[in-house]
Amino acid sequence: MGEAVANAYLHGTPMPGSSFIYMGWHCEDDILTITVKDEGMASRNSNQIPLSKQRVAVLGRGIEIMCSLMDEVDIEFGSHATVTLRKRNHLQSILTPSAKTS
Numbered sequence: 001m002g003e004a005v006a007n008a009y010l011h012g013t014p015m016p017g018s019s020f021i022y023m024g025w026h027c028e029d030d031i032l033t034i035t036v037k038d039e040g041m042a043s044r045n046s047n048q049i050p051l052s053k054q055r056v057a058v059l060g061r062g063i064e065i066m067c068s069l070m071d072e073v074d075i076e077f078g079s080h081a082t083v084t085l086r087k088r089n090h091l092q093s094i095l096t097p098s099a100k101t102s
Contacts, residue, residue, distance in 0.1 A: 001025075003062045004036040004083040012038025012081050030089040037082045 005021060013019035022037040066073045072086035 001034050001036065001085065003065050004034070004085060007062045007083070008036050008038035008040075008081065012040030014040045032087045032089070034085040034087075035082065036085075038080050040080060 001023070005023065008021045009016070013021065019039045021039075023035070025032065025034045027033070063073070063075070066083070066085060069087075070085045071088050072084075074084040074086075076082045076084075
């Protein structure tokens, strides 16, 4: 969630200090869903910040990080960006006794 919020701030707040980032979450059927939405005009190339070579080494991996940690990552671009992250409770299926008989 932190990476999605950081991206919303960097790329989707046209007026930092007066723009809002909306965050929400809910859990249903052992799936945690997190949503982050900004107020900016979002696109893959909007609000690009000139980067030095040193900053390129640490920036630009946000989507990759989210994809590696979550089961699903949906990003909708339009008049704003909405990032939806989903994580299943894999541990629950391991701990729940199986209905199978031997």
